[in-house]
Amino acid sequence: MMFYIAYTGFELTEVSGIWTKILGQAYAFEKKLGEVYCTALSNQMAYLMHGNDVVEKEAAVTRKDYLTVILKWLKKYQTDRTYIRYPFADKWFIELLKYQKDHGIRTVLEIPTYPYDGELAYGRVKVEDAYYRKMVSEYVDFIASYSKYDTIWGRKCITLVNGIDAAKYKVKRKNDHVNRITLIAVSSSMTFWNGFERIIEGMKIYKQSNGEYDVFLKLVGKGADEKYYKKLAADYGLENQVEFCGFLTGKALDDVYSQSDVAVNSLGSYKKKLEVGASLKGAEYCARGIPIVCGYTDIRFPEGCPFVLQVENNSSPLKIGDIIAFYEKVSAQDGYEEKIHDYAVKYLNWDYIMQRVIDYLK
Amino acid sequence: MDEWNELLDAYAYEMEIASAGYEMMGRMLDHRAVISRLKENELTEFYIYGGGYLGIQLYQAVYNEINVISIVDKNAGLVIDLPNIPVLGLEEFENQYAGQHVVITPAKFYIPIKKYLSRFVPEERILCLGELIGGVL
Numbered sequence: 001m002m003f004y005i006a007y008t009g010f011e012l013t014e015v016s017g018i019w020t021k022i023l024g025q026a027y028a029f030e031k032k033l034g035e036v037y038c039t040a041l042s043n044q045m046a047y048l049m050h051g052n053d054v055v056e057k058e059a060a061v062t063r064k065d066y067l068t069v070i071l072k073w074l075k076k077y078q079t080d081r082t083y084i085r086y087p088f089a090d091k092w093f094i095e096l097l098k099y100q101k102d103h104g105i106r107t108v109l110e111i112p113t114y115p116y117d118g119e120l121a122y123g124r125v126k127v128e129d130a131y132y133r134k135m136v137s138e139y140v141d142f143i144a145s146y147s148k149y150d151t152i153w154g155r156k157c158i159t160l161v162n163g164i165d166a167a168k169y170k171v172k173r174k175n176d177h178v179n180r181i182t183l184i185a186v187s188s189s190m191t192f193w194n195g196f197e198r199i200i201e202g203m204k205i206y207k208q209s210n211g212e213y214d215v216f217l218k219l220v221g222k223g224a225d226e227k228y229y230k231k232l233a234a235d236y237g238l239e240n241q242v243e244f245c246g247f248l249t250g251k252a253l254d255d256v257y258s259q260s261d262v263a264v265n266s267l268g269s270y271k272k273k274l275e276v277g278a279s280l281k282g283a284e285y286c287a288r289g290i291p292i293v294c295g296y297t298d299i300r301f302p303e304g305c306p307f308v309l310q311v312e313n314n315s316s317p318l319k320i321g322d323i324i325a326f327y328e329k330v331s332a333q334d335g336y337e338e339k340i341h342d343y344a345v346k347y348l349n350w351d352y353i354m355q356r357v358i359d360y361l362k
Numbered sequence: 363m364d365e366w367n368e369l370l371d372a373y374a375y376e377m378e379i380a381s382a383g384y385e386m387m388g389r390m391l392d393h394r395a396v397i398s399r400l401k402e403n404e405l406t407e408f409y410i411y412g413g414g415y416l417g418i419q420l421y422q423a424v425y426n427e428i429n430v431i432s433i434v435d436k437n438a439g440l441v442i443d444l445p446n447i448p449v450l451g452l453e454e455f456e457n458q459y460a461g462q463h464v465v466i467t468p469a470k471f472y473i474p475i476k477k478y479l480s481r482f483v484p485e486e487r488i489l490c491l492g493e494l495i496g497g498v499l
Binding site for chain 2 (some may be wrong): 009020042043044045047054059061062063064091298342
């Protein structure tokens with residue numbers, strides 16, 4: 001039996017997509033390695049899940065409680081392999097790793113963001129992590145991360161990229177409007193590192209320059225910076241061009257995509273001091289067959305990839321004229337939507353992405 | 363050194379318990395969200411276990427919408443004197459219990475309280491507060 005140990009809650013599915021990602025990875029494991037159960041911590045309860053079905057649940061208010069429950073389940077289900085989504089290091093996490101090593105459980109540790117110091121606010125978690133992270137490598141042989149590092153903490157590191165089940169996404173079709181472009185930016189958290197203010201500022205400059213195109217923006221999601229974006233849109237007189245769609249799923253989300261021409265990925269990575277990445281959102285954009293603007297180097301796409309426009313990773317306003325030119329060039333090719341989607345099917349599916357981890361855990 | 367580690371562990375544990383309680387107190391201020399959870403899960407009546415702040419807060423959040431049969435507390439009282447809220451002691455509760463849901467509110471004692479209640483309350487009828495507010499029922 002294999003466990004996927006996560007410290008996040010599945011109630012985040014619609015909000016962040018993290019659980020969707022965990023399920024995608026677990027399903028890829030299951031195809032090659034047999035049954036995989038996932039553990040999740042949600043609202044003071046520990047859950048053992050198989051897909052979206054709850055196998056068991058127990059109260060777990062503290063990290064120590066969660067460790068106790070996980071160890072109980074590891075024993076009960078005679079687990080011999082685990083894949084752990086790293087939650088930051090603390091005493092209880094180190095105890096889990098130690099238990100696994102002592103009991104011959106093979107493990108791969110996924111570090112979702114590395115380096116992650118920029119994500120940790122000063123406080124208890126930062127102090128605990130600084131102390132305990134030095135011990136992680138003692139108990140882990142293999143690390144997987146979304147970075148370009150060959151080793152992390154002295155251990156061999158497999159580079160992962162965020163994947164998807166590409167077949168699940170509806171491919172959007174080209175809009176036939178003239179001199180009009182609609183950008184879409186989707187974020188689960190609408191937080192500072194999205195950097196979407198750069199789009200709104202770019203739209204203001206383009207409008208002031210009497211640009212030929214009518215430019216629209218659809219912001220999908222909710223979060224702390226939404227108010228800031230609304231204020232910017234109002235201050236710049238762009239209320240009729242910037243639409244705040246809120247959280248959308250299913251057909252409502254498909255509809256908003258179908259009205260859009262270009263999708264914008266994170267433009268604020270510089271705020272987290274990150275240069276490279278591979279966000280889930282970028283993979284979803286690709287699966288939907290929509291050209292992508294990105295503010296960091298997305299390692300899933302080769303340099304010069306025709307349907308990805310990489311813009312500067314700084315606070316400068318987006319150059320809307322460049323985006324229009326990019327879109328016109330991409331959309332001039334017949335069937336460009338299918339070509340973009342096919343790339344996702346070939347290279348961004350979890351089966352392909354997790355293969356090296358699977359090889360190690362076999 | 364061991365003693366020091368034990369103290370640190372106890373400190374961290376208490377801090378996390380307090381933090382969990384604080385989070386639940388905050389989440390129950392959003393009455394609409396709590397009520398919406400109850401409706402989603404078709405909960406129309408339950409007992410609340412625990413006469414502390416969390417138990418009272420939960421009562422205040424839901425009593426207009428569903429039938430809170432009573433708060434159950436081992437001391438048969440509330441941490442604040444609120445005469446309008448019905449309270450039962452354990453024995454009385456055990457005698458009158460007839461298959462309803464029971465929501466445990468003291469985060470620190472979820473496990474021992476659940477164990478105690480399991481003697482006469484079916485396990486699927488016992489809910490922890492966090493589970494009620496946001497988990498899978």
